[in-house]
Amino acid sequence: MNLHELHWAWQSLIAAMLVVGGAFALVGAVGMLRFPDFYMRLHAPTKATTLGVGGVLLASLAASWAQGGWGLHELLITLFLFVTAPVSANLMAKAALHLRVPSRAPVPDDQPTP
Amino acid sequence: MTDFPLVAWALDFATVAVGAALVLAAWRLLRGPEATDRVLALDTMYVNVVALVILLGIRYGTDLLFEAALLIALLGFAGTVALSRYLSRGDVIE
Numbered sequence: 001m002n003l004h005e006l007h008w009a010w011q012s013l014i015a016a017m018l019v020v021g022g023a024f025a026l027v028g029a030v031g032m033l034r035f036p037d038f039y040m041r042l043h044a045p046t047k048a049t050t051l052g053v054g055g056v057l058l059a060s061l062a063a064s065w066a067q068g069g070w071g072l073h074e075l076l077i078t079l080f081l082f083v084t085a086p087v088s089a090n091l092m093a094k095a096a097l098h099l100r101v102p103s104r105a106p107v108p109d110d111q112p113t114p
Numbered sequence: 115m116t117d118f119p120l121v122a123w124a125l126d127f128a129t130v131a132v133g134a135a136l137v138l139a140a141w142r143l144l145r146g147p148e149a150t151d152r153v154l155a156l157d158t159m160y161v162n163v164v165a166l167v168i169l170l171g172i173r174y175g176t177d178l179l180f181e182a183a184l185l186i187a188l189l190g191f192a193g194t195v196a197l198s199r200y201l202s203r204g205d206v207i208e
Binding site: 002012022023030032042057080081091 | 135
């Protein structure tokens with residue numbers, strides 16, 4: 001099977017999904033490297049990188065559909081990643097709270113200091 | 115659209131972008147001031163490796179690599195859960 005023999009609309013769709021997915025994955029990693037404290041760093045990979053993998057998987061799904069397949073593997077991986085990403089983020093945030101990882105967010109006036 | 119290899123160019127761009135994301139996550143894994151930063155870097159790295167395996171599957175036009183991607187996703191999630199629970203409870207299975 002050769003992707004260059006597909007209709008140009010399929011080619012454009014696959015290429016756009018690939019570019020968007022790669023850009024989101026890169027943005028997520030840059031955010032994890034650049035944000036100043038852990039709770040901010042938790043945001044970038046758990047959302048942007050998951051969306052980037054989602055874009056790559058959509059491209060693979062489009063390639064599979066364009067060649068007459070069902071794409072069940074891609075759907076399974078997408079579903080699994082999108083279900084497990086918030087769970088693992090919540091577990092990491094709870095671990096950080098337990099370890100008292102320092103945060104740069106100001107404590108509100110009406111809240112007792114933790 | 116016959117002379118300009120759009121999909122090949124997009125595949126190259128996505129592979130380089132995901133590879134760069136892997137390198138940045140590895141830098142955070144080596145540097146990360148807290149233990150939770152390292153767990154987060156490992157989590158990001160397995161998600162990026164899933165993307166990389168899928169990109170290789172598109173490039174070589176094979177279905178075999180999707181099983182590998184699914185296995186990496188499953189084991190990576192299990193590893194993240196185990197590391198987070200070890201950090202928060204001091205024990206993986208009570």
